[in-house]
Amino acid sequence: MTDWEAVIGLEIHVQLATQTKMFCSCSPVFGDDPNTHTCPVCLGLPGALPVANAQAVHLGLMIGLALGCSLASQSVFHRKNYFYADSPKGYQISQFDQPLCGPGNLAGVRIHRVHLEDDAAKLIHASESGRIAGADSSTVDFNRAGTPLAEIVTEPDLHSAAQAREWLALLRTTLRTLGVSDVSMDEGSLRCDANISLRRVGDQTLGTKTELKNMNSFRFVERGIEAEIIRQRELLDSGQTVTQETLHFDPRSGSLTTLRSKEEAHDYRYFPEPDLLPVEVTEAMIASARDALPELPIERAARYVSELQIDDVLAERLAGDAELAEFFDAVVEAADKSIEARVLATWVSDDAAGRAGDDGLLASKLEPAALAELVALVDDGSITTAAGRTVLDQLFEVGGSPAAIVSDQGLGKVDGGDELEAAVDAAIAAEPEAAEKVRAGEQKALGPLVGVVMKHTSGRADGGEVRKLLLERLGS
Amino acid sequence: MIAKMLDRSEVIHIARLARLNLDEGEIERTAIELSGILDHVERISELDLEGVEPTAHAVATRGELRPDIQGASLSRDQALAEAPVTDGVGFIVPSPGA
Amino acid sequence: MSNDPTALTAASSAALVKSGELDASDLFEAWLGRAELDTFGALSWIAQAGESPEQVDGPLGGVPLAVKDLFCTEGVPSQSGSKILEGYKPPYTASVVEALAKSGAPLLCKTHQDEFAMGSSNENCAFGPVLNPWDKSRVPGGSSGGSAVAVAAGLAPWALGTDTGGSIRQPAALCGIVGLKPTYGSVSRYGMIAFASSLDQAGPLTQDVTDAALLFSQMIARDPRDATSVGHQESIHLPDRRDLTGVRLGVPEELSGDGIEPGVRATFEETLERARELGAEVVPCPLPHAPHALSAYYLIAPAECSSNLARFDGVRYGQRVDPGDGLDAMYSATRAAGFGPEVRRRIMLGTYALSSGYYDAYYGRAQRVRTLIQRDFDEAFANCDAIVTPTSSSVAFPLGSRTADPLSMYLSDFCTVPMSLAGIPAISIPNGMSEGLPTGFQIAGPAFAENSILGIAHALESSIQFDRSGARV
Ligand SMILES: [Zn+2]
Numbered sequence A: 001m002t003d004w005e006a007v008i009g010l011e012i013h014v015q016l017a018t019q020t021k022m023f024c025s026c027s028p029v030f031g032d033d034p035n036t037h038t039c040p041v042c043l044g045l046p047g048a049l050p051v052a053n054a055q056a057v058h059l060g061l062m063i064g065l066a067l068g069c070s071l072a073s074q075s076v077f078h079r080k081n082y083f084y085a086d087s088p089k090g091y092q093i094s095q096f097d098q099p100l101c102g103p104g105n106l107a108g109v110r111i112h113r114v115h116l117e118d119d120a121a122k123l124i125h126a127s128e129s130g131r132i133a134g135a136d137s138s139t140v141d142f143n144r145a146g147t148p149l150a151e152i153v154t155e156p157d158l159h160s161a162a163q164a165r166e167w168l169a170l171l172r173t174t175l176r177t178l179g180v181s182d183v184s185m186d187e188g189s190l191r192c193d194a195n196i197s198l199r200r201v202g203d204q205t206l207g208t209k210t211e212l213k214n215m216n217s218f219r220f221v222e223r224g225i226e227a228e229i230i231r232q233r234e235l236l237d238s239g240q241t242v243t244q245e246t247l248h249f250d251p252r253s254g255s256l257t258t259l260r261s262k263e264e265a266h267d268y269r270y271f272p273e274p275d276l277l278p279v280e281v282t283e284a285m286i287a288s289a290r291d292a293l294p295e296l297p298i299e300r301a302a303r304y305v306s307e308l309q310i311d312d313v314l315a316e317r318l319a320g321d322a323e324l325a326e327f328f329d330a331v332v333e334a335a336d337k338s339i340e341a342r343v344l345a346t347w348v349s350d351d352a353a354g355r356a357g358d359d360g361l362l363a364s365k366l367e368p369a370a371l372a373e374l375v376a377l378v379d380d381g382s383i384t385t386a387a388g389r390t391v392l393d394q395l396f397e398v399g400g401s402p403a404a405i406v407s408d409q410g411l412g413k414v415d416g417g418d419e420l421e422a423a424v425d426a427a428i429a430a431e432p433e434a435a436e437k438v439r440a441g442e443q444k445a446l447g448p449l450v451g452v453v454m455k456h457t458s459g460r461a462d463g464g465e466v467r468k469l470l471l472e473r474l475g476s
Numbered sequence B: 001m002i003a004k005m006l007d008r009s010e011v012i013h014i015a016r017l018a019r020l021n022l023d024e025g026e027i028e029r030t031a032i033e034l035s036g037i038l039d040h041v042e043r044i045s046e047l048d049l050e051g052v053e054p055t056a057h058a059v060a061t062r063g064e065l066r067p068d069i070q071g072a073s074l075s076r077d078q079a080l081a082e083a084p085v086t087d088g089v090g091f092i093v094p095s096p097g098a
Numbered sequence C: 001m002s003n004d005p006t007a008l009t010a011a012s013s014a015a016l017v018k019s020g021e022l023d024a025s026d027l028f029e030a031w032l033g034r035a036e037l038d039t040f041g042a043l044s045w046i047a048q049a050g051e052s053p054e055q056v057d058g059p060l061g062g063v064p065l066a067v068k069d070l071f072c073t074e075g076v077p078s079q080s081g082s083k084i085l086e087g088y089k090p091p092y093t094a095s096v097v098e099a100l101a102k103s104g105a106p107l108l109c110k111t112h113q114d115e116f117a118m119g120s121s122n123e124n125c126a127f128g129p130v131l132n133p134w135d136k137s138r139v140p141g142g143s144s145g146g147s148a149v150a151v152a153a154g155l156a157p158w159a160l161g162t163d164t165g166g167s168i169r170q171p172a173a174l175c176g177i178v179g180l181k182p183t184y185g186s187v188s189r190y191g192m193i194a195f196a197s198s199l200d201q202a203g204p205l206t207q208d209v210t211d212a213a214l215l216f217s218q219m220i221a222r223d224p225r226d227a228t229s230v231g232h233q234e235s236i237h238l239p240d241r242r243d244l245t246g247v248r249l250g251v252p253e254e255l256s257g258d259g260i261e262p263g264v265r266a267t268f269e270e271t272l273e274r275a276r277e278l279g280a281e282v283v284p285c286p287l288p289h290a291p292h293a294l295s296a297y298y299l300i301a302p303a304e305c306s307s308n309l310a311r312f313d314g315v316r317y318g319q320r321v322d323p324g325d326g327l328d329a330m331y332s333a334t335r336a337a338g339f340g341p342e343v344r345r346r347i348m349l350g351t352y353a354l355s356s357g358y359y360d361a362y363y364g365r366a367q368r369v370r371t372l373i374q375r376d377f378d379e380a381f382a383n384c385d386a387i388v389t390p391t392s393s394s395v396a397f398p399l400g401s402r403t404a405d406p407l408s409m410y411l412s413d414f415c416t417v418p419m420s421l422a423g424i425p426a427i428s429i430p431n432g433m434s435e436g437l438p439t440g441f442q443i444a445g446p447a448f449a450e451n452s453i454l455g456i457a458h459a460l461e462s463s464i465q466f467d468r469s470g471a472r473v
Helices: A054-066 A161-178 A218-237 A283-291 A297-308 A312-319 A322-334 A341-359 A368-379 A385-398 A402-408 A417-430 A432-439 A443-456 A463-473 B008-017 B024-046 B076-080 C010-018 C024-035 C095-102 C145-152 C169-175 C209-217 C262-277 C290-311 C327-338 C341-354 C360-381 C406-411 C417-422 C450-464
Strands: A004-015 A074-081 A091-098 A104-106 A109-118 A122-125 A137-141 A148-154 A190-200 A210-215 A246-250 A255-258 B091-094 C043-046 C065-068 C107-111 C158-163 C178-181 C201-206 C248-251 C281-284 C386-390 C426-434 C437-444
Touching: A004 A161, A004 A218, A054 A109, A054 A148, A054 A161, A054 A283, A074 A109, A074 C290, A104 A161, A161 A190, A161 A218, A161 A297, A161 A322, A190 A218, A210 A218, A218 A246, A218 A255, A297 A312, A297 A322, A297 A341, A312 A322, A312 A341, A322 A341, A322 A368, A341 A368, A341 A385, A368 A385, A368 A402, A385 A402, A417 A432, A417 A443, A417 A463, A432 A443, A443 A463, B008 B024, B008 C341, B024 C290, B024 C341, B024 C360, B024 C406, B091 C327, C010 C024, C010 C209, C024 C043, C024 C107, C043 C145, C065 C095, C065 C145, C095 C158, C107 C145, C145 C158, C145 C169, C145 C201, C158 C178, C158 C209, C169 C178, C169 C426, C169 C437, C178 C209, C178 C450, C201 C209, C209 C426, C209 C450, C248 C262, C262 C281, C262 C386, C262 C426, C262 C437, C262 C450, C290 C341, C290 C360, C290 C406, C290 C417, C341 C360, C360 C386, C360 C417, C386 C450, C426 C450, C437 C450
Parallel strands: A210 A246, C065 C107, C065 C158, C248 C281, C248 C386
Antiparallel strands: A004 A148, A004 A190, A074 A091, A091 A109, A104 A109, A109 A148, A122 A137, A137 B091, A190 A210, A246 A255, C043 C107, C158 C201, C178 C201, C178 C426, C386 C437, C426 C437
């Protein structure tokens, strides 16, 4: 059996978060009634002309800078000619041989290019729409036509389905942090195609690649690529060859099907769009894109390690989620400086994020300042860690002040005194066998006794103190 | 430079790319007409164009960009007004797969 | 006659309206009456009586306008001479038509043209040919033939046309009127149904040079809806030049020698002599790459048109033919039935020129030839103020005489195409008669030199005193 290495490159289409479409002033909003956001330009009416959106160019430059790309001084739009019902003009306008951004790199994966183009309309097939328009007809909705897209193309630097998914997640967080796109795979504002080929481990030349189209979730990206790698491996192992083709992954059946080609022989007859002049990228435009860049996930993780002494894994986990990282930064900002950042980080990453689940922290009632206050109460010994978690539950559900919750519900730590002594006595009475074992020097028998004390004090007692007291009473 | 005489299969291929039905007579006629025109226009191959940059636009060279400000869109009725076939919501087309 | 405002030039009428001697709505109604006299197939649509504009305080004084079919006019058929757009009423109006209406030139009528502006005889119109008012057995030229005839026959005071390779200048010459192709980018193309985007430019067709200057002065604007529009570097004034002292006119042998009919060459020589008498210096002025201009043009324009016309697919507007065999079959049937033979020919030619493996040899090379032609003009204008040539190699030719041979029709554009490729302004004025038909004299200047060529044209016009009454109905 030969050892095969997968070679994977990604092409990612990102809908840019602009107020208007790429070449006209219609809103690119998603989800409205069909054909309510169109004009002569995006409907391709006779005589209408495109004018490029300055904000789309600005967002494209931000993406280029964030991905470490070289920026073109001039970019040229081309026409990509093809006939299809989703194409109002009979061509797509795309930066073909002079893209806005050239080579770059994100986390070791080389970026080939980033360029701007306009999106196609939405074709609703009769079977999907449920409307009776004749079984062999489709309906076209031009709301999406002309939505600005940035296409990000990587070099074939990925080598497994899992790695592709992980890298795509980093790219998505980076784009979300930039604020250039909603990056929602559900709504199609982030779409991913993959080029996949296999070669013998150690070979330098690339094998025949296939293109896997429009996988619309992270899971499907991983599963689709995995399925294609297996398919190619089986072909090659059995002495067959891979055919260059475009495939569609059906997540329900897990199968790959060949897509019908859009244009016979793919002769797109590219030529410079004569309705547009080249976009000149000025120093001022680059400076303005640079000024608009927030701290990126990779930079943020590095800062957490170097400035906040957080370990690598935790730092990457926090920084890899733009929302979580912003929440964490706010907690650090609000917290007393005497509290170590890595303690805060654990609370944010493990306790808070763990409770948030898929909805995210922002959907909860928890405020960063409240979490900072809560950690301070635990840190100075006012409450136990267990009580702190109880308070956190409350903060999540109803919000409010940790100190108030502690005092309202009597969650303050039981500090020695009568209450604790009474609880210890009660525990010894309740677990005589365990008490006898401890007296006989069997220390691990302390467990059940501590458990009873904790139960009686609702976790407000300090474990160390309870142990100490039990040992004193049991005279060992 | 290149073969000047267009053959039938090339004409059929080009007509297919351009989405134009041509009947047999038109295919023949088009092959002859286009060959004649190409024979003439190929005289530009005599010119030495080494180092000559192409000109896409003669006068202006740099495009103005548009500020990202919403303008009026057409109402759906306006958008659909001239459509040959519509259901009042969208444009109806024959199925691409048919 | 003195009471007939339609006997006046547009500028004279505008002056009378502004001085209060003429009522704008009377003027509009009078021109409606003239438009009804169309027996040349020139007009595709005429305004209703009583549609005259309320407000006419603009510089164009309410003098109504004939507009070529391919300009989109809201709610008014805009068909670009094509069956595929028969009856099409756009939901918006072209920027330049809107601007002219605002300046006081309301829409009077629309005019027939070669389909999608492809043609030099107006015989490629889906709605029938347009006849030349000097001789109804002859063509009016094209593609703005209907606009030229409307002005020549006195159906409209002035008209809007478009010029891609000569489509304003050549019909102006063949009909004995004035036609100006402006500097590319000075007039917005928004709402002009495109033929070849990098060449198309709107311009005036008028009774005289003053009218051309007046109409053009209100057309120039940088339009935020047209990324290729730049507006103009100077405002356009009404020309008053009567001599040509100190003016150097360059005569390119390539565009004035071989291939020009003797009768046309004779009036050209006469006009050069007249220019010398008016004080001009006439010098030879080579344009060595001009003989290649037609080749470059007949690659660039079809290539752009093959893509521009892809949108006519029977989905959002226009005619549809559906054999019931899926989307592609509908496209191919619709486009084969909707486009005429010349349009189909150019789409085929352009598709071929852009197709895989041929781009560099055809479109790519043509764009480089364009650079050489532009350089020729740059060098020429270092030595002269304007370049002059016959506008058309021949006078109006008989209907049907050139339709069998597309190449010969193409070759007749050789005097006007080089200026289009270079994007520079050029005007045609009537300069005499040959075989009882008018001839045209073309004056081209550097980019944005419209004031200069309008001045030269005015001086020549004042001296020539061309009699255009023979075409008036
Ligand atoms: Zn729009």
